[in-house]
Amino acid sequence: MNDPIETLTSLFEKFPGIGPRQAGRFVQFLLRSPASVRRELAEAVQALSASVHQCIECMRFHSEKGKACGICSNKNREASLLAVVASDADLTALERSGTYSGHYFVLGGTISLASEKASGLRVKQLLDSVPARVKNGMNEVILAFPATPEGDATATHVREKLAEIPTITVSSLGRGLSTGSELEYADPETIKSALESRR
Amino acid sequence: MNDPIETLTSLFEKFPGIGPRQAGRFVQFLLRSPASVRRELAEAVQALSASVHQCIECMRFHSEKGKACGICSNKNREASLLAVVASDADLTALERSGTYSGHYFVLGGTISLASEKASGLRVKQLLDSVPARVKNGMNEVILAFPATPEGDATATHVREKLAEIPTITVSSLGRGLSTGSELEYADPETIKSALESRR
Amino acid sequence: MNDPIETLTSLFEKFPGIGPRQAGRFVQFLLRSPASVRRELAEAVQALSASVHQCIECMRFHSEKGKACGICSNKNREASLLAVVASDADLTALERSGTYSGHYFVLGGTISLASEKASGLRVKQLLDSVPARVKNGMNEVILAFPATPEGDATATHVREKLAEIPTITVSSLGRGLSTGSELEYADPETIKSALESRR
Amino acid sequence: MNDPIETLTSLFEKFPGIGPRQAGRFVQFLLRSPASVRRELAEAVQALSASVHQCIECMRFHSEKGKACGICSNKNREASLLAVVASDADLTALERSGTYSGHYFVLGGTISLASEKASGLRVKQLLDSVPARVKNGMNEVILAFPATPEGDATATHVREKLAEIPTITVSSLGRGLSTGSELEYADPETIKSALESRR
Numbered sequence: 001m002n003d004p005i006e007t008l009t010s011l012f013e014k015f016p017g018i019g020p021r022q023a024g025r026f027v028q029f030l031l032r033s034p035a036s037v038r039r040e041l042a043e044a045v046q047a048l049s050a051s052v053h054q055c056i057e058c059m060r061f062h063s064e065k066g067k068a069c070g071i072c073s074n075k076n077r078e079a080s081l082l083a084v085v086a087s088d089a090d091l092t093a094l095e096r097s098g099t100y101s102g103h104y105f106v107l108g109g110t111i112s113l114a115s116e117k118a119s120g121l122r123v124k125q126l127l128d129s130v131p132a133r134v135k136n137g138m139n140e141v142i143l144a145f146p147a148t149p150e151g152d153a154t155a156t157h158v159r160e161k162l163a164e165i166p167t168i169t170v171s172s173l174g175r176g177l178s179t180g181s182e183l184e185y186a187d188p189e190t191i192k193s194a195l196e197s198r199r
Numbered sequence: 200m201n202d203p204i205e206t207l208t209s210l211f212e213k214f215p216g217i218g219p220r221q222a223g224r225f226v227q228f229l230l231r232s233p234a235s236v237r238r239e240l241a242e243a244v245q246a247l248s249a250s251v252h253q254c255i256e257c258m259r260f261h262s263e264k265g266k267a268c269g270i271c272s273n274k275n276r277e278a279s280l281l282a283v284v285a286s287d288a289d290l291t292a293l294e295r296s297g298t299y300s301g302h303y304f305v306l307g308g309t310i311s312l313a314s315e316k317a318s319g320l321r322v323k324q325l326l327d328s329v330p331a332r333v334k335n336g337m338n339e340v341i342l343a344f345p346a347t348p349e350g351d352a353t354a355t356h357v358r359e360k361l362a363e364i365p366t367i368t369v370s371s372l373g374r375g376l377s378t379g380s381e382l383e384y385a386d387p388e389t390i391k392s393a394l395e396s397r398r
Numbered sequence: 399m400n401d402p403i404e405t406l407t408s409l410f411e412k413f414p415g416i417g418p419r420q421a422g423r424f425v426q427f428l429l430r431s432p433a434s435v436r437r438e439l440a441e442a443v444q445a446l447s448a449s450v451h452q453c454i455e456c457m458r459f460h461s462e463k464g465k466a467c468g469i470c471s472n473k474n475r476e477a478s479l480l481a482v483v484a485s486d487a488d489l490t491a492l493e494r495s496g497t498y499s500g501h502y503f504v505l506g507g508t509i510s511l512a513s514e515k516a517s518g519l520r521v522k523q524l525l526d527s528v529p530a531r532v533k534n535g536m537n538e539v540i541l542a543f544p545a546t547p548e549g550d551a552t553a554t555h556v557r558e559k560l561a562e563i564p565t566i567t568v569s570s571l572g573r574g575l576s577t578g579s580e581l582e583y584a585d586p587e588t589i590k591s592a593l594e595s596r597r
Numbered sequence: 598m599n600d601p602i603e604t605l606t607s608l609f610e611k612f613p614g615i616g617p618r619q620a621g622r623f624v625q626f627l628l629r630s631p632a633s634v635r636r637e638l639a640e641a642v643q644a645l646s647a648s649v650h651q652c653i654e655c656m657r658f659h660s661e662k663g664k665a666c667g668i669c670s671n672k673n674r675e676a677s678l679l680a681v682v683a684s685d686a687d688l689t690a691l692e693r694s695g696t697y698s699g700h701y702f703v704l705g706g707t708i709s710l711a712s713e714k715a716s717g718l719r720v721k722q723l724l725d726s727v728p729a730r731v732k733n734g735m736n737e738v739i740l741a742f743p744a745t746p747e748g749d750a751t752a753t754h755v756r757e758k759l760a761e762i763p764t765i766t767v768s769s770l771g772r773g774l775s776t777g778s779e780l781e782y783a784d785p786e787t788i789k790s791a792l793e794s795r796r
Binding site for chain 1: 284285286288289291292293295296297298299341343344345346347350370371372373374375376377378379380381382383384385386387388389390391392393394395396397398
């Protein structure tokens with residue numbers, strides 16, 4: 001049998017952004033914690049498998065009753081808008097802003113510029129869901145991707161696929177100065193967008 | 200007489216962003232440089248006094264012949280637009296973007312939130328210059344300040360002052376995701392602007 | 399019942415150095431991982447309780463058979479030397495250096511300068527173990543604490559306690575330039591030690 | 598004639614650690630400063646040429662009367678010790694520590710590992726000065742180089758050259774934990790030195 005300290009350290013090393021040193025600290029932290037903390041952690045990890053599932057509409061993970069999550073099943077949300085986001089975290093950021101009340105679809109990532117592949121992204125699932133959404137009143141898809149080369153490549157790809165559906169508008173989040181940006185250090189592209197979207 | 204090494208070190212310490220250690224390195228660098236480099240530097244510093252002057256129109260520093268700088272005296276620039284910027288560096292950033300062809304006015308800074316004073320800023324000079332600019336065809340003032348609390352306070356202040364002139368539009372640079380921004384880390388204000396200026 | 403995503407997020411937030419954002423990423427990572435990974439993690443966490451115990455001699459955590467760990471029960475290690483370290487991680491660092499072959503005692507931390515208390519540290523247990531160790535041939539205690547104010551305070555405290563035992567030498571790790579240190583940025587204390595320990 | 602703003606910017610860009618952006622800020626800072634500040638700076642730079650010279654003994658730059666600097670001409674300093682340092686800044690660091698009262702020799706840099714050349718270093722001048730220093734009572738040369746690969750290569754080189762002189766001891770600064778070092782993150786070499794120089 002393996003050393004449980006080493007086994008757990010190597011599991012923590014696979015966590016995003018965690019190297020061997022911090023993985024080791026996590027294990028030491030758990031060793032010094034009461035047994036009840038370790039039990040709670042083990043149970044919470046297992047509970048993910050038992051009670052978390054993907055929403056069949058927006059594809060995000062949730063633990064609510066029902067196949068669709070609370071946002072997708074909320075009749076008060078604007079049916080005319082669909083925001084396509086890369087990840088659950090980006091969906092959360094949009095919700096936190098308190099200014100969007102439409103629906104969501106989580107694509108599951110962005111196109112990697114190394115591979116230029118959209119594999120792993122739920123582009124087909126998005127397209128398949130469009131007819132029913134249009135019937136429901138949807139008339140605008142907002143591509144809410146990060147303002148990075150990967151986000152831009154993903155937007156271009158999704159935009160091409162959606163171009164075949166004539167009844168919907170496809171928009172992208174506006175560019176400009178982010179809160180906190182110094183003009184002096186802004187790139188020409190950002191300044192161009194900020195000038196164009198002045199008001 | 201003072202030690203010239205110490206005198207020069209303390210002068211370099213007053214340079215923006217330079218602490219005692221780097222000031223000392225500058226002096227060591229000059230000591231190890233040939234005497235011709237020191238002479239060149241001393242002459243270039245003195246030449247600023249002799250040949251650099253402020254443009255009487257936009258207030259930036261330049262070393263061209265004539266009282267107005269090359270941008271202000273360029274008949275091909277759009278006379279209808281006036282961008283008000285905080286500093287020469289921000290003016291340079293806008294020029295570098297290659298998308299602005301109007302005129303400029305350098306305010307000389309932003310309102311400090313500590314003092315909430317606009318003293319030192321050329322607000323009066325800006326207002327005094329407006330009638331002649333309007334006669335020349337100017338109809339929009341673009342407040343091109345950094346997207347910081349100081350920049351916002353300055354915009355509010357200048358906007359109030361300009362409100363009394365009914366024939367001109369006052370606009371501000373658009374907010375949104377800057378190039379490179381992750382949606383996940385964007386603040387609610389930036390997301391709100393990005394949603395509103397989507398297209 | 400609570401939301402398992404939130405429960406797990408708040409557990410990860412207690413991990414050393416982990417804020418809410420990274421805790422959320424950990425959960426998303428586990429959600430996207432196969433169920434087998436979650437099961438493995440839960441089991442490894444529980445296995446700590448089942449198979450890890452503290453060495454009765456050096457007090458570090460280990461998962462070997464027997465009450466004493468592999469180092470403490472190794473007859474080939476030098477019985478004359480005892481290194482007192484703050485943590486398991488510091489013990490590991492000394493072992494990794496490959497230059498120490500004596501025994502260890504893990505004190506369990508350093509004195510906090512805020513509280514100036516040595517509570518929680520195993521000073522009494524260390525002192526209690528000394529007579530038997532002396533009988534076994536131990537004649538030097540090496541205080542191997544970090545070169546920080548906390549480490550220094552801990553060394554002073556332990557040194558006072560050990561002063562009553564006349565038959566043993568108490569030493570501390572030597573100070574000097576660490577590998578990679580620039581002389582220019584070294585503090586006077588480090589330079590003093592480096593000069594004194596020159597050779 | 599060139600634009601004095603650009604000329605001065607490109608001169609500041611040659612300063613150690615200064616890029617085009619900060620060079621531009623320096624020029625803007627000088628433009629906004631009163632003419633008296635620019636005159637003072639120009640004069641201080643020129644004064645370096647006029648009143649700073651290299652000490653004929655230790656080779657550091659100084660502005661004192663006399664060919665030898667204040668340290669080298671100080672009869673109270675210990676004649677038996679000679680610290681060989683890489684730079685004036687390292688000499689200053691040793692002086693600041695208040696624990697060294699011997700003499701100095703500034704080598705003028707360290708061996709670059711890229712070129713593996715000692716060219717530009719005053720090794721020959723150091724060796725030439727040794728007989729007179731020995732006659733004066735010098736019996737130990739302390740190689741006080743940074744604890745970096747470059748510093749180590751320089752020490753090895755100088756040590757080889759000095760090996761031919763049998764009457765002097767050659768020592769190097771001691772290695773160990775620098776003030777503030779955590780044991781956990783220390784490299785094996787540093788731990789080895791710290792263990793060996795324990796006391």
